[in-house]
Amino acid sequence: MKLDAPSLAPIIILGLTSAGAYLAGTRLGGLHRRELSRATMDVLGALGLAVVFLLGNLAVGTAAVLGLRAITGQFISVYVVSDATLPILSLVQAMIFHRWRERSK
Amino acid sequence: MRAGRGFRLLGLVGLLVFGAGAFTPLANWLNAWMGGSARLEPADAIVVLGRGGADSDGVLTNRSLRRLMHGVELYRKALAPRLVLSGTAEETSARFTLAEGLGLPAGTIMRAGSAHTTVEEADRLGQMLLPRGQRRILLVADPIDMPRARAVMKRAGFTVFAAPTAATGPSLPEARLALLRDIATELAGWAYYRVAGIL
DSSP, rough: OOOOGGHHHHHHHHHHHHHHHHHHHHHTTTTTTHHHHHHHHHHHHHHHHHHHHHHHHHHHHHHHHHHHHHHOOOOGGGGGOOOOOHHHEEEEEEEEHHHHHHHHH | OHHHHHHHHHHHHHHHHHHHHHHHHHHHHHHHHOOOOOOOOOOEEEOOOOOBBBOSOOOOOHHHHHHHHHHHHHHHTOSOOOOOEOOOOHHHHHHHHHHHHTTGGGGGEEEEOOOHHHHHHHHHHHHHHGTTTEEEEEEEEEGGHHHHHHHHHHTTTTTEEEEESSSOOOHHHHHHHHHHHHHHHHHHHEEEHEEEEEE
């Protein structure tokens, strides 16, 4: 599967700022290089939690729409569940939960 | 510890799906695959299915508009003597006004009864067209909606020729992600129709 150039712009921008943040962090901010891989693993864990929250939100939302349709007899579109804000809100949910779990240890 | 590893693995999978969806033509490939090949053959009617309705001020959604424009294009190619508009009452009304404005004779544009789902649309279209012997339809829908829509219309008694609106889809990451989301939604709809015994 080939990658096309225009779609790669965000990756190039992200690569440049990440390199800048790495240099600034290690040379000016006193951050340890060896902690970077652990931080990455932490973030992957939080992302995994976000996926779980997203799937849960989709399941609850779909069930609620179908239930309301059955109870009220009125049409409610299932497409309300697939709104673009849901993954972002699920990520926020997961970040809070992840931090809460870390602080409770 | 094991749960933590599971979450990290799930996070990695999520990140890979995000990356493949946004930065590769995966969504475009799926879009083209689901749409299949168009079969533009002479038919009794061009049926433009609803998609997303219209705003309160009568402005059609992007997809609804694309479908209508494709339907008008097929009519101008003389592939059928009539254009049938389906969807909610607001959507068909806005489309009717636009199709008339584009120069189609009012007598050749038909509005099916208001419908919210594909099954309802098939029902209304069946009541409208089948008693008149208008069985062969050119079905206008988005590529990703075509497998389910075609199956529902066939089940309602129509002979369906697919006329998907586009072949490839968008090329920018944000639009590709939106398309991937729509594909996932459509596949969930397909699964629901199968489980509910509609297909």
